[in-house]
Amino acid sequence: MLDSLEDLGLPDAASLRIRVIANTDQDREALANDLRRYGLPMVRSRIIDALAKKRTTEILAALPGDTRLAEQLGIVFKEIAGGEFIYQGEKATIKSFKMAETPFTIGMMKRLLELRENEVRQIFTVSGYSVDEVIQKSLDKIAGDVAEEERNNCPLVHASYPEANAICQLIMGEDLPGEMQWERAAAGRDGKKRPWGEDFDPEKVVCYVEGGVNGTRPVKSKPAGASPEGIHDLMGNVSEWTKEAVFLGGSWTTNFPYYFQASYRDQAYPRGRHESIGFRLAMT
Secondary structure: OOOOOOOOOOOOOOOHHHHHHOOOOOOOHHHHHHHHHHHOOOOHHHHHHHHHHHOOOHHHOOOOHHHHHHHHHHOOOEEEEEEEEEEOOOEEOOOEEEOOOOEEEHHHHHHHHHHHHHHHHHHOOOOOOHHHHHHHHHHEEOOOOOOHHHHHHHHHHOOOOHHHHHHHHHHHHOOOHHHHHHHHHHHHOOOOEEOEOOOOHHHOOOOOOOOOOOOEEOOOOOOOHHOOOOOOOOOOOEEOOOOOOEOOOOOOOOOOOOHHOOOOOEEOOOOOOOOOOOOOEOOO
């Protein structure tokens, strides 16, 4: 299964960062070649000169694992405290981590394409759709009454699991959130069914409305459904891929309360594309 940029034929970002920091005369030319293959927007001679003079700040800033790329996309992370919590009905322990406050949006995808076009287009050659087609299909799934100026704020869908994971690695050098991280964010420490409590409330989620206008909606459009840490759309709008290639959270395609629970899991063909599944980033 493809789940990293290295699997997609690109150098691994984490190893590149290590090589940049500790670069030697013997590795410098090969490293410059790998950085160019990765898509670093610097000419080869300039890369070699910067490495030789240990001026590596610009190079490191262009590689995943640097929060500046996430900031350029408008991704905001919220802190989730570690420690004991209830996971799948049992006590568990988790390390502190940060989770993006919203699912990855169409606008974020467009901006990432502007900033890192080579890598993004490489990612979306694996499963048959170009990134442009994924963006268009995501736009096609937006509810018909969403204002034009809000459409880029709706979640990206139709990205397969390997693509979603590779995007996370491209931006932050990390995989998708794990199931335990996602459930801790959605259920809190005490294992609530939902970020706000126990009872299902369709006013707090983007879900299917009988006889209404249905589709994805702008993230943060249901603020009453946010978690205490300020994480939005964990329930509803789109289900979300996790590191384990399962998806969680319920979506706009259903209003059955069972699917809108922190403990609920489902599986889909990882290389498939789904109108109701998106993803978000996390940082450990």
